[in-house]
Amino acid sequence: MSSETVAVTLRVNGETTTQMVAPRTHLADLLRGRLGLTGTHLGCEHGVCGACTVFIDGATARACLVLAVQSDGAVVETVEGLTDAADPTLRALQEAFVARNALQCGFCTPGMLATAVELLRETPAPSRAAIRERISGNYCRCTGYHAIVDAIETAALRLAGHEPR
Amino acid sequence: MPHPPAHAAIDRPNSYIGRSVPRPNARRLVEGRGHFTDDLPTTPRTLHVAFLRSPYPHARIAGLDLAAARALPGVALVATGADIAAVCTPWVGVLTHFAGLKSAPQYPLAIDRAVWLGEPIIAVAATTRAIAEDAIDLIGIDYEELPAVTDIDAALAPGAPVIHPHLGDNLAFRLRLDSGDVDAAFAAAHTVVEDDFHFNRHTPVTLETRSILADYDPATQRLTVCQSTQTPYQMQEVYARHFAIPAANVRVIAGDVGGSFGMKLHVYGDEMATVALSIMLRRPVKFVADRLESFVSDIHARAHRVRARMALAADGSITAMAVDDTTGIGPYSAYPRTSAVEGNQAVRLMGGPYRHRAYRGSLQVVFQNKAMMSQYRAVGHPIACAVTEALVDRAAAALGLDAIDIRRRNLLTDDAYPYTSPTGYVFERLSHHQCLDLLERSCDYAALRRDQQAARQRGVCRGIGIAAFIEITSPGPAFYGVGGAPITAQDGCVMQLDPSGAVRVQVSVTEQGQGTEAIMAQIAASAFGVALDRVRVVTGDTETTPYGGATWASRGAAIGGETVLLTGHALRQQCLALAAAILQTQPQTLDIVDGRVVDAADGQERISVAELARIAYFRPDTLPPGIQPQLVAARNHVPRDQPFAFTNGIQASHVEVDTETGFVRLLGHWVVEDCGRIINPLLVDEQIRGGVVQGIGAALFEECLYSPEGQILNATLADYLVPMAGEIPDIHVAHVETPTLLTQLGAKGAGEAGTAGAAAAVLNAVNDALRPLGAQLSELPLTPQRILAALGRV
Amino acid sequence: MPALPGRDIAGDGNGVKAAALRYERASSLADALALLQRHGASATLIAGGQSLVPALNLRMAAPELLIDISRLDALRGVQVMTEGGSPRLRIGAMTRHAELGRSPEIARHAPLLHLAVGHVAHAAIRNRGTFGGSLAHADPASELPACALALGSRMHVVGHAGARVIDAGDFFIGLHQTALQPGEILVAVEVDVLADGFRPGFAELARRQGDYALVGLAAHARPIPGQMRFAAIAPVFFSVGARPLLAAAAARVLTDATIADADRLHLAQQALAADLDPPADPQASSAMRLHLARVLLGRVVAQLVGTPDVI
Missing domain, CATH: 1.10.150.120 ([2Fe-2S]-binding domain)
Structure with a gap:
């Protein structure tokens, strides 16, 4: 069961990417582990510390409180992308x-x-x-x-x- | 003494000493380009570790079924305590200079018996952290609960279960200090104030949790560990000792470290187990503590119960103080620094700012079945400061004296130095009265008192709290090394003039955000004579930096800074000798200013440093015969003239207490401190402010809550209350500068000051607010529940 | 009140990575209902996820299947309804907290929600969390369930057997328990638009900005001008029990014309002992919670009658 993955397509920092992820994976792990966007930090993974705050569709969100599959089709911006832009x-x-x-x-x-x-x-x-x-x-x-x-x-x-x- | 005058070496043209320059590494961090341990690229071979931890404070492991966990696809190894012990020798957290300190051998993972809730028992290495956690869920384990020792007072009670039976009892360490005629002073006292103070456990809560990536290469028997640590050199020695690898084969790299505060210099079983797994599996293994396990495996702090008394004469002079401190350290003394230092410093710092000569202190350090307790920022200071300053305020109230007046009457006078305290501390030069005077002005004390009166007319309950403190910084070799710890008190620096004329500084002090690299660059640039942007500082890697003590106990600027200063001077002399040879003159007629070799007399440029470097590296054929350019300088420095560089300061807190709800609102906070020579005011101020807020956390919010049975009740970041921006006031910082005369740089430490006095100031402010209502608190944190209880409302 | 209720720190599988699960995104309400029917108790709905995902990460919850209803736009938005009854607000269950906070209709017609929503956690959470998700999660420390109860909201629920309406007073049953049956989805909440003379009152005592309150009070009331008495009042306390609690005894005192105004507040505060029997937790004893509830009642009554704090 844990090996089941699904395709997620999202636009991160202006680039569209499609990733196969396990549904349990949260967005922060996708950003950090798959995309190398390690500016998004994990300090608690239960939504309290705010270190993983990113923009999803123009509004801030805790990347540890959003499953990667939930962000399919979303526009995500991290500190790296906002800096480069x-x-x-x-x-x-x-x-x-x-x-x-x-x-x-x-x-x-x-x-x-x-x-x-x-x-x-x-x-x-x-x-x-x-x-x-x-x-x-x-x-x-x-x-x-x-x-x-x-x-x-x-x-x-x-x-x-x-x-x- | 053979020391040069303090100012000569740094009052140079274009000095960066004392200037608020931004940190060079800040730009990288604001762009999200940090290199924290969990950010480092890993190979697909890397395994991730999760731990099964004891759910009981004390339990025998009666049965274990690891088959399902081992069978889970993706799991590489499920290791027990015995498995890990086969490659890692145990440690004992004692040092010989703490006479009588005892502890038991501690293994990375519990073997047969767990002695605190959160102690790691089983390690799982798997291809992902999630799979490792899946495997943990599949472990079958039976526990036989054992009686737990939780309360510190119960630990020594007759019949208490003894956590380590071979030690005989739960008393880890005992210390008695007696100076002057304490009994006579109390007998003759006009006024005696006394109380029982309770300081509940809290914990450092670095935002980046403990993180480690270990990679053992069996072909060359080399171990490389990337780790979020303050002390890479200490860890190099620890790994060498306990894994039987030559120290020279161990490389420890501390990249960016997301906060440490004394928490990231202890040896933790889960980290040792991670290294062991890498050795056993011959592949990279990574462990990043999650927030929940951090609350039960990071060291906790404080946990004191102090019975204290103070004797005063009719004029408000303090004549004696006596304290009895019991502190609980969990089931082991931490390694390699021990858990005795917190209590030792608490009882030696009591009454520290004041003139009385009669003091009696007794300390009992006890084992208990709770998470381990050891050094955290401002070790022992907040306890000593809160107890002393609370008693001073009570004495003032009893004698009808103002809080400022009673301190002015008792503080060590600014001409009293050098001074040896009744507890044996030697103060080179302190500035209590200057600090008090400046504090009184900076917070406009008289206006705060008028505001308090006006508020009372409106039925609003406000208070002002003052707390004077002394601060232990920059320890010398008598602190750890003398007791047998593999911890050096010296620092090393290697400085190279690059072919471009830039300067590379490799130094053994490390960076966790204090601004170490900026400060070292400022000192190097000033000492050598180049612009700040021509200096690059390298820290944190045992392979590429000289061996040294690294960063703890506010030693970076004072010891590391002096090392860099001496190295910069040496490199300057070497370059001046080379320039003199090229220019056919004497080195002493030349100087280096802002990247140029100039005539010392008139500042006229003779040759640029870049040109000098170009000739030295690429055209040495043009040099006069026999000249060998020396483009690298190296120095070591260790404090030899005093065991610590003591500093001092004072804080004020202004609060409003809602007497209906017990909520405290912080209206303002002021600090005046004296860290000697200030290298970078911007960075010092932020050290102070950050420290203050950790003290405010201890005063109002932070507490590791345990049930009487030893279950922890608030081990999440939602339930454990760290201070957040909404509750914290602006913090006003001012300085008195009394440079130490024992170094050329004159710097002392600043990292403990904020935390040392903040909780005491808040405690005194709340009690000041409540005094007209007859309520008084002596237990931290000052929660609404405790305040309402003190007011008799619940 | 623990922010992460039901947690057993030392018990089953601590961690920060969710247990394995499957995920389906509902394409329509009908699809969501069909998925729920097909998968039964093994499925859990996910909306904003701001309470559920932490529970997943910490392995306090481990559903086999998540059915994501957050993209159902039909369940989103605030409308003023006039046909078929008295004017009322219809708030889609998937309306995010931030949208509630920005909505002029909410500010005008349900000002209690406007006041309260700013106290829900922090901005980044409010950007994701949904009104319906909060109500269905029924955390006894949450602000919005208390407001829904104070406002006499009607919960519009759809199941595969059809639609029904549940009064807020019947909706919140216990700790994280609602009247929602397996297979049902909360689709919208209706509240009457603010009637003449009615005002909102709201206060909470949280240790830190954005924390769950030690005690909170949401009230919907019609003060009688010039008096300490109310023509009607619904004071609903939260964080004092397993669910939001309407303080009926206190409300009776506050509306009773036979009681002298001078005694009214004190008596109402005393009456709270009949309404509330708060649980203790490490932050506050039962007695302290009752005491704080009395303090809040005084403060909210003062807000409502527009006089300075009285107690």
Whole structure:
């Protein structure tokens, strides 16, 4: 039974791929194991830590909480793809994260960035409280979050055409 | 002493020391190009391991049926504890300098008997992790439950089951400290404050779980281990010892490490079993701990019950302190650093910031049938700080003193150094009063007190908590090596001038996100004299970097940094000698600044470093006769002048307590700390903030909940509450800089400071808020249930 | 309340990779019903998967077959229905939490759902999780089942034998138990549009943003202007029992004209002892949950009558 696989076709970072997967395989394992997109990290595999956050059909999702077969036909974007596509929101966030040292070990960072990209697409000038609320599903053990909030705030200002303080 | 003045070596033109430059590896990580152990490409031959773990805190393995698991397609090997023990010798977590410390031999997997819930019993290696888990489900195993020792106070009770009968009892270690006339001080005291403090277990919860990929090559008898570890050199020695492989044949590679905090330097049975499986199967074998097993197999931390008393004179001077600490470490002392250090440091740090000379500390370290407990960030510090600072606040309340005033009255004065504490710690130079003064200004203490009064008028319950602390950093050889551990206190650096004029730095300190590589690059660039982007730092691979202590106990900047500084100076001297030969002058008339060899007198460029390198590598035929260019420098450095580089600091927490619900809202947090010379303020501040939030976790959220029978109740990331962004306030960090005079760099450590004092500050703030209501807490974490109970509401 | 109920950490097969299973994507509701009928108890429906997939990964659930109904667009969306009865909202079972949160119809006609849905986990979960999935999963700590009960929702259910409507009050039976019979699918939920004078009240106490609450309260009520009394109120508590619980005794006190306004809230809070007998867990004792329920009742009543917090 475990060897039964099914074909899944999805568009990942602009490229269409067809993969034979066991139905029990979650999307994060497909991205990491088959496609080598290891920027999507696994921190808990029960949907709590947020490290595997990616975009599915334009909205963030936990890649560990979506079976690969469920994403047949979907458009998936990971940190690698958004980087290569020079997504302006991601770019601004990456610049701010690096400048502000809003990452230490970097394990949470791709998921944190995905969450922040969605926030800034929806809300151009979020308050610090709104930023904290939005990233409250992404666990970071290293930074204490303050620098991440700073960096998202800075990126928002820059995207709005303001020079941050 | 033969030491140069602290500032001379680093006050050079274009120095990067003290500048907030971004980390070179951050760009890679924000683009998702990390190389964490689970990200590494594997061959199709690689096997994946899953473990059957004990569901009981203490049980005999009465029967085992492995046939179905072994028959499952895709399963390569199902190994028992005895199978693994055939290739891996057991270890005992003791060190000779902890006199009397005892522990039992520990095997990678349980043999016959499991002694904690989560102890690995059976390993399955299969073609995928999923199949390995399928096989685990097919294992038939019968347990005979044995009586479990769970509560730390019960461990030594008469008639308690003895976990390792041949050890006689469950007492792993005992320590007594006595200094000054404690009894007389208490007898003469104007005021005595005392309490029982309970610190419940928590656990580091690195976001990247423990991960290891072992590959044994029987043809050459070489073992290569890619591992998420802080200490590749220590692990090289451990694998050599326990698998009987020459150390020179063992290569350990730590790529990107997704957080460590002291958790990823202990020896874990499941990781040892993974290496054993690679040796047995002659193929690569990988184990990535899942989150659930991490909660029961990573080391836990803290777990103390402390009875503490403090004596004071009428003027608020502390005259004595006495503590009795019992700490539970699980069924074994961890290897190779032992589980005695946490308690040892807790009882030696008690009262550390203050002037009293009378101190009595007693420590009992006990075995119990719970997950193993050992070093985690700020080992022992938060316990000592919370106990001391809670008592100071209680004394202040009893004497009608302000929290700042009583500390100002008692803190070691800034001219008291060098100072030897009643527990034997030697402080070279600390800055408690400068830090206190700066904290008072940075949090606007007077305004917080006014706000507190105004809030009380509105019926809102707010509090301010202060916590002063000392911090142990940068241990010397007396810490582990002296006790027989294969752990070096020295670091090594090899620095090469490349043909392009760039500098390659291979150094033994490792990176887990602190910014080690950035800091080493800053020091190398400054010491040698090139732009930062001309420096490349290589860390984390025993094959390509010099042997050293790596990164733990806040030693990277101080010891590794000094090593790099000395190496950079050496390479500069070598290059200046070469340049002088080419330029027909004396080396001392020249300097290297920003990639150029210049006249030391006027800064005029004589030759670029790149040109110097080009000549040295490709046209040595043009050099004067007899010149052999020396383009590689190497240095080692070990602290010889003090056992630790002590630092200090102070924190303030501002909280609001909802007295109806017991919920605590953090309104603000301030830290002032002194880590000596600051290499990169940006990185230091984030070390502090990250540490504070781990302390806030201990204060409010984190607790490994066990039933009285020893069942763990919250071993998922949904049920174990780590601090998330929504509950954490902005954290304001300021610094006092008191460089150590014992090194040229002057740096001390900073990694423990945030965690050392944060929980104490929050505890004091909550108690400050509740004091008018007559409620007081002395158990962490401060859960709504405990707060409501203290308020008498439930 | 454990976020992953029913977990036995040390018991059967811990892990992070789901046990082997088969997967079918339903092409239509009829297809889904046929698949369910064919495979019986060995099959489990999957919608957004935000509760089921963690259970699969941790091997707390191991169905032989998953039938994916998340792509059934006929089961998705929010509509205002006027024909054949009083005006009402029809919410497709596969409507995602994020869509509920963004829907102007929900904000206008069922503001309680609008208030509550922002408390459901985190944005990435709300982007996938579905309204119907949440109701059918019937987690006693979930916000949406409590809201559905407070609003007097009607669950539209289809089985191979035909369609039926189940009142929310009959729908939630116990821990992860609903009145859905084997082979039935929840297809839509209908709620009356907000009637004149009715208001939503919602509050929960969660240790961290997005966590399951220690205690929560969703209320649908019609306050009487200028009084502490309600013409009608449905206070539904969650995380205090095996299912969302309507606090009927407290509601009677809050509507009883014979009780003085000055005593009303206190008496209603006392009456909760008759409504609730909360279970204990490691985070909160039974007494603490009852205490917190009383606090929340005070806060939600204050929201509803538009006065500052009273207790």
